[in-house]
Amino acid sequence: MNEFIRGIKRGFPICLGYIPVSFTFGLIAVKMGFTPAQATLISLTNMASAGQFAGIRIIEGGAPYIELVITTFVINLRYFLMSLSLSQKVDPEMPFYKRAIMAYCITDEVFALASMEPDDVSFPFFGGLMLTPILGWTSGTLLGAIASNLLSPMLQGCMGIALYCMFIAIIIPPARKSRKVALAVVVAAALSCIFKYVPGINMLSKVGGGGWAIITAAILGAAICASIKEVKRRRKAALAAERSAQ
Amino acid sequence: MNYLYICMFLMFLTTYLIRVIPIGFVRKKMENLWIQDFIYYIPFCVLSAMTFPDVFYSTTATGVEPHISVSAVVATAVALLMAWKNQGLVRVALVAVLVAIAVELVMPMLF
Numbered sequence A: 001m002n003e004f005i006r007g008i009k010r011g012f013p014i015c016l017g018y019i020p021v022s023f024t025f026g027l028i029a030v031k032m033g034f035t036p037a038q039a040t041l042i043s044l045t046n047m048a049s050a051g052q053f054a055g056i057r058i059i060e061g062g063a064p065y066i067e068l069v070i071t072t073f074v075i076n077l078r079y080f081l082m083s084l085s086l087s088q089k090v091d092p093e094m095p096f097y098k099r100a101i102m103a104y105c106i107t108d109e110v111f112a113l114a115s116m117e118p119d120d121v122s123f124p125f126f127g128g129l130m131l132t133p134i135l136g137w138t139s140g141t142l143l144g145a146i147a148s149n150l151l152s153p154m155l156q157g158c159m160g161i162a163l164y165c166m167f168i169a170i171i172i173p174p175a176r177k178s179r180k181v182a183l184a185v186v187v188a189a190a191l192s193c194i195f196k197y198v199p200g201i202n203m204l205s206k207v208g209g210g211g212w213a214i215i216t217a218a219i220l221g222a223a224i225c226a227s228i229k230e231v232k233r234r235r236k237a238a239l240a241a242e243r244s245a246q
Numbered sequence B: 001m002n003y004l005y006i007c008m009f010l011m012f013l014t015t016y017l018i019r020v021i022p023i024g025f026v027r028k029k030m031e032n033l034w035i036q037d038f039i040y041y042i043p044f045c046v047l048s049a050m051t052f053p054d055v056f057y058s059t060t061a062t063g064v065e066p067h068i069s070v071s072a073v074v075a076t077a078v079a080l081l082m083a084w085k086n087q088g089l090v091r092v093a094l095v096a097v098l099v100a101i102a103v104e105l106v107m108p109m110l111f
Helices: A003-030 A036-046 A049-060 A065-076 A078-087 A097-103 A107-116 A123-146 A155-160 A162-175 A177-195 A208-246 B003-027 B033-051 B070-084 B089-110
Strands: none
Touching: A003 A036, A003 A107, A003 A155, A003 A162, A036 A049, A036 A123, A036 B003, A049 A065, A065 B003, A078 A107, A078 A155, A078 A208, A078 B003, A078 B033, A097 A107, A097 A123, A097 B003, A107 A123, A107 A162, A107 B003, A107 B033, A123 B033, A155 A162, A155 A208, A155 B033, A155 B089, A162 A177, A162 B033, A162 B089, A177 B033, A208 B033, B070 B089
């Protein structure tokens, strides 16, 4: 029970941060012709920011199902990596149904906070962690959908930055503490910029709503950092072997 | 009408399967040190790649083709500084939105 409460406390800031973002989603969805109930249902069943924004754009265009599935798949593929990472942070004995419940709310922010936990993540903790963000995400959508005619386009636009600044607030403090993390952040950001701006390579950011570019930048960035560490580890081991031989 | 609900179901199904397959079926702790490091770096890399450079385009009014805007750049700089000073998620996000609004309001007066 204590773990559950601790999860709720950790998750609450995410809930607050989700409100402006889901509010924006609600606004846009209604503008595109969805009803507030439909917009809220999409938020409740997806819990995915970028994927939802891209999804409603595609549905509005009346595209074929396969296009919707492929775009959703590519934009949300990063959750596969996060889920894989979380699989290493839960008790190997945890039953499938608990894993299936946790999987529903592997969002960028919930995952980020769970992965910053020093120890394994328990089911009650994760349950508490996901509870208020789900409420914030769905109720924010509903509010935005209802209030869609009250806000100026400028205000709507400015709210779009909230999501990214949450990411910044999640990654910068650990990067300040650890040089390895700082390197990972810089390498991934640089790769992501290369995929967007370098002619030829920038094809990657033009398909699948930018999803491929993000996945590729993240996988390459993590692989580079892990390899640098591997080289250092081997060098250290070689040095230690040399010393013990003398 | 049916098209819409089939689409909504497909979005849900695709998103959920992506999330449930790894955590639902990978039960072994990975032994390989390289893979452990790789998985350790993944969250930082994903979030960083998602944020940059897209954050600089993020204050464009909805329905307008995204472009780099002064308000986004200024608000990002403020957010980075606040995050460096270990400020919490909500405070950083909220101040960044307010800064972006302030810049959007002041800019037309200057030029």
